[in-house]
Amino acid sequence: xxxxxxxxxxxxxxxxxxxxxxxxxxxxxxxxxxxxxxxxxxxxxxxxxxxxxxxxxxxxxxxxxxxxxxxxxxxxxxxxxxxxxxxxxxxxxx
Numbered sequence: 001x002x003x004x005x006x007x008x009x010x011x012x013x014x015x016x017x018x019x020x021x022x023x024x025x026x027x028x029x030x031x032x033x034x035x036x037x038x039x040x041x042x043x044x045x046x047x048x049x050x051x052x053x054x055x056x057x058x059x060x061x062x063x064x065x066x067x068x069x070x071x072x073x074x075x076x077x078x079x080x081x082x083x084x085x086x087x088x089x090x091x092x093x094x
Contacts, residue, residue, distance in 0.1 A: 001036060005042075012035060
């Protein structure tokens with residue numbers, strides 16, 4: 001998901017709607033879940049990219065990204081979507 005979010009510039013533009021729909025279908029998440037995930041992780045990812053070397057801050061940033069995955073449930077209480085995202089995260093797909 002991180003790679004695709006970077007590809008579309010961390011936002012869903014009109015010209016990217018079809019590609020986003022296709023991607024969401026392939027990974028098994030709803031478009032809205034992906035949109036919230038991008039919102040939650042956009043700033044954290046940019047901070048990671050700015051850091052040159054691993055440091056305690058990197059560990060904290062990685063932890064924040066994992067916490068943001070948890071926040072999908074709070075924004076979208078659909079249990080099925082949350083379970084899919086968690087399963088894909090555990091399988092290394094995200």
